Amino acid sequence: MTALRSLQCIKATPEFLCEVGSLIELRTFSVCNIRSEHSADLSNAITKMSHLVHLEIIAAAESDMLQLEGLHLPPTLSWLCLGGQLEKISMPQLFSSWSHLNGRTRLQLGFSNIDEQTFSCLFVLHGLRSLGLRKAFEGKKLDFCSGSFPELRHLYIWDATELNQVGIQEGAMKSLANLLFINCPELKFLPDGIEHLAALEKLRLEDTSEELIEKLRQKMNATKM
Incomplete structure (x- = not known):
């Protein structure tokens, strides 16, 4: 099986993680049921997979910690999902150890326990093309500083139930084409600075506050008049 290219939906065990490192030709690898005690063996195995294109790592439970400090990702990676x-x-x-990821890369984070202070750590990923946060952001305010995510084309934010304010500085996300907010019930205003997103083509709001929807309706009606 050393020539195997795809291995998906595998439940982790210590024995499996010790052996899977021999599958160095893998392009797609999806593993679930990861626990903290699996971290070292998982990182060692993935480090040997120098041709990976798609990688998905899912913890055993939403509350379980993914300890991935020793995880080295190959430059071939174009899709990374962490749950x-x-x-x-x-x-x-x-x-910072993943800052080499290039403009083809899509990153999706779930249940990641990111807040206002730790969100800025993601700015080192300059080459990201797509970023999805699903139940990953637990703060009330998202700030995008000037120069952040210069290559980002798609930003998707789901289930940020406390989020009530988004700020976008001039020069942030200058390539962004699609912006999506789903199930952000406390979001009552459009992002402050959204006018700086010159490349924006699509804004989708779903299950946000009725107050925000009504403001948009009034603005659209005023424009038609």
């Missing part, structure tokens, strides 16, 4: 909590103290080092 599980990340340690706040390790986020700066973790994301």
Whole structure:
């Protein structure tokens, strides 16, 4: 099986993680039921997979911690999905070690325990093309500083139930074409600075506050008049 290219939906065990490192030709690897005690073996195995294109790592439960400090990602990677909590103290080092990811890369984070302070750690991922946060952001305010995510084309934010304010500085996300907010019930205003997104083509709001929807209706009606 050393020539295997795809291995998906595999439940992790210590024995499996010790052996899967021999599958160095994998392009697609999806593993679930990851626990903290699996971290070292998982990182060692993935480091050997120098041709990976798609990688998905899902924790055993939403509350379980993914300890991925030793995880080295190949430059061939174009899709990365992580489902599980990340340690706040390790986020700066973790994301910095992935700063080589290029403009083809899509990143999806779920249940990651990111807040206002740790969100800025993601800015080192300059080459990201797509970013999805699903139950990953737990703060009330999202700020995008000037120069952040220069290559980002798609930003999707789901289930940020406390989010009530988004700020976008001039020069942030200058390539963004699609912006989506789903199930952000406390979001009552459009992002402050959304006018700076010159490349924006589509804004989707679903299950946000009725107050925000009504403001948009009034603005559209005023434009028609």
